[in-house]
Amino acid sequence: MILPCNPSISNKNAKNEGGYRVPVYEIFFSFQGEALYTGVPQIFVRFAGCNIKCNYCDTPYSIAVSENTQLYTSDDLFVKILELYKNNRQKFTAGNPFIAFTGGEPLIYSEFLKILLPRLKKEGFSIYLETNGTLSQKLKQIVKLCDVISMDFKLTSECGISFWKEHRKFLKIATDNATSETFIKCVITKNTNILEIKKSVSIINDIAKKTHLVLQPSVDKNIPAIEDLYKFYTEAKKLIPNVSLMVQMHKIYNIR
DSSP: OOOOSOTTOOOTTOEETTEEOEEEEEEEEEEOOSGGGTTOEEEEEEEOOOSOOOTTOSOGGGGSOOTTOEEEOHHHHHHHHHHHHHHHGGGOOSSOOEEEEESSOGGGGHHHHHHHHHHHHHTTOEEEEEEOSOOHHHHHHHGGGOSEEEEEOOOHHHHSSOOHHHHHHHHHHHHHOTTSEEEEEEEEOTTOOHHHHHHHHHHHHHHOTTOEEEEEEOOSTTOOOHHHHHHHHHHHHTTOSOEEEOOOHHHHTTOO
16 A cells, blocks of 8 residues: 555555555646746646645645545556647647656655656656655655656745755755756745755755756745845855746746
């Protein structure tokens, strides 16, 4: 049985004769709304369940499994993805189409992904993993199957817990894998402080200096001051070469 890491989440009847089943909130076509792949057409698979909770989470319903989730075997999900791609084929540009696994936290289901991802890659899909960057041991199981790893740095000011050690281990594993591209996203709110930015940049500089850092200002009630954004960007550029300041476009355009 595959279960989310959060011990408060239950997933009864998660196994049947067809194999493992995992809880999924939605599978849909859209355009990537943030960071380096903004505007790129993708098929999104949103898993239910997360091992942490952030104040700014834009999909809070996905933190836990509820009656609104649907349980999928790897066969079920594979067929659903192929069907969705067929119905939206004309919207994809040249190159391998991306399947984005998001959540919640998709690495909770690394054993399931280890079964599904090779089948998708054989069909010519590229794998785009959106992750909170805390489950390094689970990443090890599928890192060589990922084409793009979009990892977050979760800041204590919004998540209430320090994840620096976890992020350091995760980034090391991700960037040691020569077959994937890794970049880091960091949501900036009015509560973000300069020490958190310095710590983030220090970790990147120590492990993989060329890794791209995307600072993402919140666009809701926690929107940061423009002076702070300038200060954070300037501080980051002192140590690492690849820093961008980019808003989350899907929030502006109100799309999934």
